[in-house]
Amino acid sequence: MSLTASQQLFNELYAQTSADVFAKASKIKLLICDIDGVFSDGRIYLGNDGEELKAFHTKDGFGIKSLINSGVQVAVITGRNSKIVENRMESLTVQHIYQGQEDKIVAFNNLKHALSLDNENIAYIGDDSPDLPVMELVGFAVATNDAHPLVKRIADYKTTMLGGFGAVRELTDLIMLSQNKKLSHAGSSS
Secondary structure (H helix, E strand, C coil): CCCCHHHHHHHHHCCCCCHHHHHHHHCCCEEEECCCCCCCCCCCEECCCCCEECCCCHHHHHHHHHHHHCCCEEEEECCCCCHHHHHHHHHCCCCEEECCCCCHHHHHHHHHHHCCCCHHHEEEEECCHHHHHHHCCCCEEEECCCCCHHHHHHCCEECCCCCCCCHHHHHHHHHHHHCCCCCCCCCCCC
């Protein structure tokens, strides 16, 4: 079986990807992301006065904006509460932000029903044990390159990039190319 031009491009940019992975990604209408260890490198910087800092990669932000502009919805579900996360996601025009979610299944079910989607139309990218319950339900489960081994074990795809260093962008490129959407190279900063 010959590769499509989109699949060949993704393979050149990132890694050899199976037709099955491309088929799963082609059905995605909603991408759900964890934050710590996915959008960030997982480290939390705390200042002397209790302020919390996180670093976000602009490549990931650009990928999210491009994916949303291509018609795929994006959500975040995270166990922590942070004004930084709210501000960053709002700047990327992410409309579905669920913070303080000890049980991520509750937020997942709310999203699924509110958007009238089937599990096969939802992708989730995670890096650690709290992500497993949702990853086991979605149609396309993705682990960051540096995810916990249990998460990698159940993932349909493992990114070549690390969490906080382009893993989200790699996934957005995969989804867009699998849906025969052109990768954007123009637009505002992210």
